[in-house]
Amino acid sequence: MFMAEFKLRFGSRKWYVRRVVEAESLEEAKQLAERYVKSINKGEVKWELNDVYELEKPLTITKEMVEKLEKA
Template identity: 70%
Template sequence: MYMAEFKLRFGDRKWYVRRIIEANSLEEAEEMAERYARAMNKGEVLWELSYVIEAERPLLIGKEELEKLGA
């Protein structure tokens, strides 16, 4: 499982979104993320791929993550 982060732009506004990608390799995940960004760029919001990482527990905050942070 991989996670891609995208930078979205609309005029002078900017924000970030993340998406989970089901792929067999990092290269496949990056290619899928690029295709996704191109497909989403059909409206007024510009999607730019920031990065793709391998993620076992993406976007999940649990006891394990808090312990790693010392919180």
């Protein structure tokens, strides 16, 4: 599983969003993310692919994760 990070721009504002990408390889994940950007750029918000990286578990906030962070 992979995570794609996108930079969104609207006028002078910008922010980042992440999406989980289901792919067999990093190269396939990058291609899917680039295709996603091309297909979603139809409105006023401009999407740009920032990075794609592999992850072991989807980015999920769990009770266990919060408790671990509180102890750190």
